[in-house]
Amino acid sequence: MDDDPVPSSHRARKRTVNEGVRRLLDTPGWNPYQPRTDSTDDPATGAREALRQVRVERAEDAAKACPECEAARRESGDSTDLCARHLAEAMGL
Numbered sequence: 001m002d003d004d005p006v007p008s009s010h011r012a013r014k015r016t017v018n019e020g021v022r023r024l025l026d027t028p029g030w031n032p033y034q035p036r037t038d039s040t041d042d043p044a045t046g047a048r049e050a051l052r053q054v055r056v057e058r059a060e061d062a063a064k065a066c067p068e069c070e071a072a073r074r075e076s077g078d079s080t081d082l083c084a085r086h087l088a089e090a091m092g093l
């Protein structure tokens with residue numbers, strides 16, 4: 001069933017853009033989201049990522065008992081919202 005409200009011409013244009021972006025991202029040394037060196041086997045990257053996850057988990061844990069986080073969530077209606085302090089903590093700032 002195809003009841004996608006987006007007109008197919010619109011969708012096609014979006015696909016073309018996506019393909020252009022993907023081609024750019026495939027260009028070695030261009031992709032801003034990837035380090036220039038192939039880092040899949042880089043242990044430092046894995047460690048950084050693990051540290052980041054620990055940091056986020058720790059901030060979320062602390063946030064559960066934080067009245068400011070609770071207030072931020074109530075205010076924004078976003079159940080994952082954090083107060084400024086814990087947001088900064090989760091981002092490693």
Ligand SMILES: [Zn+2]
Pocket residue numbers: 062063066067068069070082083084085086
């Ligand atoms: Zn908080």
